[in-house]
Amino acid sequence: MSRVYNFSAGPSMLPESVLKRAADEMLDYHGCGQSVMEMSHRSKIYGSIIEAAEADLRQIMGIPDNYKVLFLQGGASSQFAMVPLNLMNGSGKADYVITGQWAKKAFAEGSRYGEAKAVASSADKTFSYIPKLDPSTFTKDADYFHICMNNTIYGTKFHQLPETGDVPLVADFSSCILSEPVDVSKFGVIYAGAQKNCGPAGLTIVIIREDLIGKARDITPTMFNYQTHADNGSMFNTPPCYAIYIFGLVLQWIKDEIGGLDAMKARNEAKAAVLYDFLDNSKLFRGTVVKEDRSLMNAPFVTGDADMDAKFVKAAEAAGFVNLKGHRSVGGMRASIYNAMPMEGVEKLVAFMKDFEANA
Template sequence: MKRAYNFNAGPAALPLEVLKKAQEEWLDFNGTGMNVMELSHRSKDYEAVHNKAIALLRKLLSISDDYEILFLQGGASTQFSMIPMNLLNKDKVGHYVLTGSWSEKALKEAKKVGQTAVLASGKENNYQTIPTLDKIELQDDAAYLHITSNNTIFGTQWKTFPEVSGAPLIADMSSDILCKPIDVNKFGLIYAGAQKNLGPSGVTVVIIRKDLIGQAPEAIPTMLDYKTHSGNNSLYNTPPTLAIYLLSLVLEHVDSLGGLSVMEKMNEEKANVLYDVIDGSNGFYKGHATPDSRSTMNVTFTLQSDEATAAFLAQAKELGFIGLAGHRSVGGCRASIYNAVPLEHVQKLAEFMKSFQSSY
């Protein structure tokens, strides 16, 4: 069977080694005679999977004991509401930096809960660049500062994170968590839907500083209170066991490769392959993001006309390239090259881009 050249934005490619390991254990996990998704979430066999995933996340991201790691459901979109419901108390203000569609959606949900303010925005230039923010001193009424670390639709990414004082920094890292080492201690809360770099869809990882847990008002629904999940090791109700199992295999795979410093080098190499083609095309391909804000996860670009774009996408599909159509708000094309996308597939895409330009 020939594997597709999978450049989907999410759900996205999973490491082939992970898929093979899951296939081997599909009918009989750990001698149980059952698939992982058939196990009781209260069983010792599943508990070992659950705790291994937590331990590997702590190791790979160097997460201290000052933080809880939660496995939740509802995707990052539920966190857009859950964060303000827990942290945006009366007379406080939730601050947001707008760098794309997902940060806009996060702000929209927070407005339903309490007071908000936009600290900075790149909307005027159609989110081509990340605002320059170095040191930020928030006022006493600030509840938090929220950013989106990588913007899948626009192909931009924070290269360095701002130093924030006065309130915790919160980041939606759904599309670039595990792509490089980060200093978790800079953040009060990090959240990420798994379906891009962590594993399959269905589980959302929340890394939250312990002092931020327990601040929710009493009226908050039980399942939307971080305290509910932190007090039960994310097992208050039935978790997405299969997704967490696959997440643990992905983490094991990343660890076996050498961790996040190795992933960073691999991701930079893949991104450079495509950006070199774009920059060397004499304008045939035009990148959406400014060079200083370019994402290593999502390479967005346009061609010279809608006709050229349609021909490019049609030929790409015939050759087995999947998921290259850009989002309607940007147009053109997008290659999502998350951790699990092999360098060889990126090189194949670069070769196709060059050949298409020469023949069109």
């Protein structure tokens, strides 16, 4: 078997040790004679899996006690509606910063349920930067303020949080959750699909301050009400059991093999530095994002020549570096180097790019 280096933006690489353990335990989890896929979600043994996952997430991220952790389905895309349905319950207003496709989709869905305002946008330069924010333009009585923390498609990241005062900050962490330490207390809601940094598709993690729960609009489907899941330990109905199990294994890997989020951050910064340093010095390739807003997770780059880009993507794939094609809305290349991508993968990619450049 030869594993490839997978630079997919999501779903994406998982730690090999996690996959090996999942394979080993597939027919018999810890001697219980069942696969995790076959377990009643109300069994004691499954209870120990979901409880450990929540406890580990709380410990690793330092989640304060006044926050609930919810394991949901429906992807981050469902959160685009759950956020307004649950939170737009005061003034009916909310602010959004438009930093890419996902931020735009969140804003569009919010606009269907209330007065959503785009307080800033970087659409003018293909979302290649994070707009400077002027708090005097923020809606004072907004029910929340929404950002997309890391913009998967364009490769930008909020390195500084907006000053929203008492207005709860809601953030889409889909492509950066668990990549570095974060002060959860600065947020009202953090949500993320698991399929980039921490598990398989089909699990959505929501971390929500308790006082924001319980005021959903009347029209909210029961399954879209945060309270439904908060009141039932994410067991109102059958949760995505196997995805939660794999997520739990990833959390154990972060704790035991990586050593927590400080170590994870150092590792991710080192990986990103190798790639960005090369891009900054290359004559053939260049990154598309202004330096100060660069993401640690997604690095888009181009040669400036679409044919050359295509040639590169093809050659890279043949050499075992897969999914380097940029998002269809941008073109060029994008290397997503999430938590599970080892330094070796980035170093080998850069060596390959150097070679390609030398022969171009």
